[in-house]
Amino acid sequence: xxxxxxxxxxGNHEAQQTEENFEQFYExxxxxxxxxxxxxxxxxxxxxxxxxxxxxxxxxxxSSPPPPTDGITATNLNNLVKRVVxxxxxxxxxxxxxxxxxILQILSPPWTSSxxxxxxxxxxxxxxxxxxxxxxxxxLQFESKFNDWxxxxxxxxxxxxxxxxxxSLIDELQKNTIIEEKEITGKMAKQQxxxxxADMVELSHLVSEALREEExxxxxxDHEAEQSQAESSLSPKEKGFKKILEKAxxxxxxxxxxxxxxxxxxxxxxxLIAAAELHLRLHEWGKARDEGQLSGGAxxxxxxxxx
Amino acid sequence: MAGMRCGVNIGGETETAxxxxxxxxxARRRRMEIHQFRFVASDVAVAPSQVExxxxxxxxxxxxxxxxxxxxxxxxxxxSKEDDxxxxxxxxxxxxxxxxxxxxxxxxxxxxxxSTVEQAAAGLPAEAPKFGMTSVCGRRRDxxxxxxxxxxxxxxxxxxxxxxHFYGVYDGHGCSHVxxxxxxxxxxxxxxxxxxxxxxxxxxxTRSFSRMDKExxxxxxxxxxxxxxxxxxxxxxxxxxxxxxxxxxxxxxDKIIVSNCGDSRAVLCRNGxxxxxxxxxxxxxxxxxxxxxxxGGRVIYWDGARVLGVLAMSRAIGxxxxxxxxxxxxxxxxxxxxxxxxxxxxxxxxLWDVVSNDTACGVARMCLQSGKxxxxxxxxxxxxxxxxxxxxxxxxxxxxSILLTKxxxxxxxxxxxSVVVVDLxxxx
Numbered sequence: 001x002x003x004x005x006x007x008x009x010x011g012n013h014e015a016q017q018t019e020e021n022f023e024q025f026y027e028x029x030x031x032x033x034x035x036x037x038x039x040x041x042x043x044x045x046x047x048x049x050x051x052x053x054x055x056x057x058x059x060x061x062x063s064s065p066p067p068p069t070d071g072i073t074a075t076n077l078n079n080l081v082k083r084v085v086x087x088x089x090x091x092x093x094x095x096x097x098x099x100x101x102x103i104l105q106i107l108s109p110p111w112t113s114s115x116x117x118x119x120x121x122x123x124x125x126x127x128x129x130x131x132x133x134x135x136x137x138x139x140l141q142f143e144s145k146f147n148d149w150x151x152x153x154x155x156x157x158x159x160x161x162x163x164x165x166x167x168s169l170i171d172e173l174q175k176n177t178i179i180e181e182k183e184i185t186g187k188m189a190k191q192q193x194x195x196x197x198a199d200m201v202e203l204s205h206l207v208s209e210a211l212r213e214e215e216x217x218x219x220x221x222d223h224e225a226e227q228s229q230a231e232s233s234l235s236p237k238e239k240g241f242k243k244i245l246e247k248a249x250x251x252x253x254x255x256x257x258x259x260x261x262x263x264x265x266x267x268x269x270x271x272l273i274a275a276a277e278l279h280l281r282l283h284e285w286g287k288a289r290d291e292g293q294l295s296g297g298a299x300x301x302x303x304x305x306x307x
Numbered sequence: 308m309a310g311m312r313c314g315v316n317i318g319g320e321t322e323t324a325x326x327x328x329x330x331x332x333x334a335r336r337r338r339m340e341i342h343q344f345r346f347v348a349s350d351v352a353v354a355p356s357q358v359e360x361x362x363x364x365x366x367x368x369x370x371x372x373x374x375x376x377x378x379x380x381x382x383x384x385x386x387s388k389e390d391d392x393x394x395x396x397x398x399x400x401x402x403x404x405x406x407x408x409x410x411x412x413x414x415x416x417x418x419x420x421x422s423t424v425e426q427a428a429a430g431l432p433a434e435a436p437k438f439g440m441t442s443v444c445g446r447r448r449d450x451x452x453x454x455x456x457x458x459x460x461x462x463x464x465x466x467x468x469x470x471x472h473f474y475g476v477y478d479g480h481g482c483s484h485v486x487x488x489x490x491x492x493x494x495x496x497x498x499x500x501x502x503x504x505x506x507x508x509x510x511x512x513t514r515s516f517s518r519m520d521k522e523x524x525x526x527x528x529x530x531x532x533x534x535x536x537x538x539x540x541x542x543x544x545x546x547x548x549x550x551x552x553x554x555x556x557x558x559x560x561d562k563i564i565v566s567n568c569g570d571s572r573a574v575l576c577r578n579g580x581x582x583x584x585x586x587x588x589x590x591x592x593x594x595x596x597x598x599x600x601x602x603g604g605r606v607i608y609w610d611g612a613r614v615l616g617v618l619a620m621s622r623a624i625g626x627x628x629x630x631x632x633x634x635x636x637x638x639x640x641x642x643x644x645x646x647x648x649x650x651x652x653x654x655x656x657x658l659w660d661v662v663s664n665d666t667a668c669g670v671a672r673m674c675l676q677s678g679k680x681x682x683x684x685x686x687x688x689x690x691x692x693x694x695x696x697x698x699x700x701x702x703x704x705x706x707x708s709i710l711l712t713k714x715x716x717x718x719x720x721x722x723x724x725s726v727v728v729v730d731l732x733x734x735x
Binding site for chain 1: 441443444445446448450705709712713714716717718719
């Protein structure tokens with residue numbers, strides 16, 4: 001598993017062709033993400049070069065963060081971040097391939113929990129959520145840093161150190177992401193309205209008529225013709241969904257990469273940790289809730305470890 | 308209507324300045340939620356200014372509509388000779404011109420000569436005022452804040468020629484176009500009123516706000532002319548339900564004049580104390596409640612006190628549909644500058660809902676102090692990032708505005724956050 005995650009995108013891609021469906025790929029990917037999480041945690045612990053108090057907390061120009069000194073080199077850190085981002089790229093590449101085969105399943109993934117489904121936006125996470133994730137993690141690290149700083153302690157370089165230029169980059173990114181997100185939401189609305197387009201209404205009526213005539217015994221149904229008519233009405237709609245999913249996934253990946261680009265390697269490590277932790281735990285909690293619901297509702301063991 | 312009680316506490320007793328604290332239940336709730344974050348700035352950095360209390364009597368005027376007006380020229384140094392010797396010297400004896408002034412905090416006192424030399428050596432234009440500004444969308448999906456900063460925006464009128472600086476913070480509601488218009492126009496209107504009129508600060512600013520408000524409603528009624536890409540698309544009913552707060556500070560060599568409408572706020576940091584220069588216009592502020600009710604309006608508690616159950620502030624630019632209950636008439640505060648002034652903070656409620664005046668002043672003060680020219684802590688590598696040494700003083704203000712913004716976000720501010728920090732120190 002480790003070797004897979006270390007491999008290049010191409011190498012992985014070949015490996016995935018052996019997966020029988022996207023769900024299997026997702027399960028493998030999730031395990032790899034968990035391994036990356038461990039690596040990221042280790043790396044964040046090794047980066048221990050403290051930033052001077054005022055510099056760390058108030059640095060606002062585009063000063064490059066202090067290079068990590070102890071334990072891990074800047075190159076290693078950059079490589080790790082690169083590798084984890086490539087892992088996300090690989091996810092969306094494979095997802096796109098499976099979307100070609102079964103867009104409906106990808107839009108309503110059976111492998112996610114009801115909890116995750118509630119947060120779903122066009123077959124995945126809402127792009128602006130990534131910015132909120134950054135703000136939240138940054139806020140938490142800022143809090144503890146702030147207290148340390150007030151007590152004159154040195155603090156580690158992390159997301160609490162967002163500089164003026166970083167904040168304006170993120171703010172700009174947020175505005176653009178919201179605009180794109182709204183555009184895609186609008187496209188999705190149009191697409192969903194097509195469910196009740198004239199072609200669909202006509203076809204559903206014709207088939208219902210045929211059904212009634214068959215029940216009366218006046219006329220036999222032509223199942224094949226119905227099938228092909230339904231197919232010709234539905235298949236362009238599936239293509240439409242596929243296009244929208246592509247746009248949504250593209251925005252998700254671009255948002256993620258833009259955030260990483262705006263951050264120092266050390267900060268990126270902290271962001272990727274937060275992203276992986278949130279994804280993995282949300283999935284786990286959701287699964288536990290679903291299982292709890294199935295086995296009679298109350299008292300579901302939310303924090304139960306997965307077997 | 309009888310203006311506001313002159314309830315602004317000056318001289319360090321900022322903790323009694325209750326009316327300024329956000330009083331809505333939600334704000335209170337939010338403050339409770341953030342208890343786990345223990346802020347210690349006030350203990351560490353904000354020294355109580357007992358000395359100041361005992362020694363000095365600062366003059367602050369909060370001028371309501373019924374207060375006697377003051378002429379601009381009268382307003383200069385009438386009561387402040389004892390407190391502000393340096394400044395009155397500057398204003399009275401030297402002809403203040405933009406070029407002579409090293410920023411808004413310029414002083415011709417002897418203590419400033421060294422820094423003047425330093426700034427000159429760094430190639431800093433002598434008139435550049437020091438300020439920092441941060442304005443972010445934060446956790447909202449719409450950006451409705453706007454900020455306008457215009458150093459040396461006016462030389463005053465012929466009666467009182469001096470170098471004036473303009474700082475305005477606007478927090479829109481309903482849509483962003485009123486705040487945007489304020490950002491584009493307010494300083495021009497104020498400049499026009501200032502240079503072509505001969506009236507008191509209060510009258511001048513009240514007229515400016517009224518003109519601004521009228522421009523907004525004229526502009527809105529001319530629907531279709533503009534192709535502004537805003538959310539409301541300027542359709543009349545929606546357009547009438549759009550407005551903005553406005554807190555405007557004009558900084559002169561010897562005074563700070565703050566004009567406020569709504570719940571954005573200006574706070575002066577003087578010798579470690581926070582002195583509010585505006586009092587939020589909340590519908591449940593007793594005098595505002597009375598004014599609204601006298602005008603035939605009602606304040607309904609619906610997620611906090613709201614005019615007609617809609618708007619959570621009692622004054623604003625715009626908001627045609629809530630007139631005459633919601634008015635655009637500002638409250639004007641005039642305060643003499645003092646050698647102990649450190650900075651002026653203007654911000655929207657995105658900051659003030661989660662950060663107290665004292666905390667904000669403590670943070671800003673720390674940044675300004677740590678940003679002093681012989682910087683105590685600065686890593687060797689970072690020098691390169693100060694493109695010109697001249698920006699290092701601006702950097703302190705930027706640090707302060709960034710830090711306050713980050714603090715607001717860390718304290719779960721759910722609104723847009725806009726912060727302006729103006730360095731008022733004279734002894735740099």
